[in-house]
Amino acid sequence: MQIADINKKISIKDERLDIDKISQYRLSFFVSTEECQIVVFDVKKKQLLLFENYELNTSKSLEKNLEEIYNDHILIAAGFWKEIQVFMRNRQFALVPIPVFDRTLASEYVRLNERVDFEKDEFHYKLMDEIGAAVAFGYPSSLKVWFREKYPQLSLYFNHQAVAYLKGLQEQIKTKAPSSLYVSINNNEVQIAGYNLQRLAIYNQFKFSDVNQLVKLMLLTLQQFSTEGQLTPLVLHGIKEKADLYLPVLKKYFKNIELGKRPDGIIMHPIFNELEAQEYMEVLANL
Template sequence: MSPTVTAASLVPAALHRLRDETLDPQQLAAYNLYLTAGPAGLRLGVADVKRNKFVALEEYAAPEADTTLAQQLAALATDHDLLGRTGWNRVRLAVHNRAFTLLPAPLFRPGDETAYLGLHHALDTRHESVHAYTHGGPDIVSLFATDRSLSTWFKQTYPAGRLVHRTSALLQGVLQQSENNGPARVYLSIGPRQLTILVMRGKQLQLCNVFPYSTPEDLIYYVILVMQELQLNPDQDPVMVWGDLTHDSELFSILRKYVRNLRFGNRPFDLGYSYRLNDLFEYRYFELFALHLCE
């Protein structure tokens, strides 16, 4: 740790700390813990297993100090009454980065993860580790890299936990809301400087990719490019959006200008949500909630 970086400066700033009164920190076996980590910071969700209901949501902004996600998680866990504790029914952590690829499950051979990912990402084996997650429904394997310090912290803290890529949570959530023989649909998940585009035809995955952007013009360029490549019509074909934007934001304004059939997405179906979350926009935190659908 740099001498100029104090322990206090590693702790992410709390943006939301919403908890249902029924949450009992002394009965962790009754709950699932879900975490997402990426450029937007850290997000934490707790779901009551028996009631199939989210009873807590917390969001933390990344500190200004130059820190890793592992440092942020470790610093937050120091004085947190939930994070870092053991005894949960299930723990999932979704990482948000561009270092991933998807592969049809019949083509996947265990042990070749690094070779597959190397076709799409220049892996730094000193600082990164490679992981795999198998989607049962679409018969797809997700291969992705994470910062080695993050995967080490997670494995040491939650030996039975599972790492997944953020796109896997998005895909599982979209599959839940897709019709078997439905038309082609475009799904957008917008985060800080990263846009995830998912295209489905019914329950068949057509495309999944993460694009970097710095301006609203960059964002709409990728959306229109993908739609044109897949012969979709921005004036007619439906586009659903989740993420970190508002109805009056510049990002939404430019999307609405070029995409006519645009609407905000809903939370994952068949799950309960505490009234404490009622003031949050329905289209936010989709991947965090959708982790509940990842086995």
């Protein structure tokens, strides 16, 4: 389906989605300037009911893209969801060890990593006790205004893709390896997390132009935390077309590489098997 210049690349719906039960459903958005995933999850039954992926028009603002999707989509325009979650896919983030984290300095942590506009951006944080760090992040104030206008009576939560990805990795960490590297590729962005003795040692996000630059980024990351080098076990998540494209080259550099798994504990109709097991892990981990 085409909404003006917006391309709906994936649309999978469980026919058990019941509009009369929306008050027990969570509506989640994973948004960047280039794409948006929209997910409906039955919180009561722990059941995935809808997954959609949109390629946005980068010549328009994020709010304008969302407005067009909202106006064309009868379901997400409903006003009585259990809650709304918005996960930002951007570089406005920073990880800070919890013992030294000061919540009043969230914006300053983010500013050390990426340019911000204190007049136009909002800042928040998420404490992640399981990794011993807080994720401070920023996002446009205009985006918060848009969601508040569309869902004025609902609980609205903003978060960052780093939180969802690291949360999802917790159940997939290799317990028998001294170090391990986890990589998630979505279009031309990569999330990279390194673990030492099952504890997070490094996390970052990068834009990259080709597989050679991707390999370089991965090797540079390995140098910072692993003594095993290219023998470090590598777990690869990401969209199928990119995994298929890059995997032959990655296998030349990394000796212990495998495709990642889907998060456990989610009830999914077989119709969602259209998604490969390693795809959209951070989106499904949020469920």
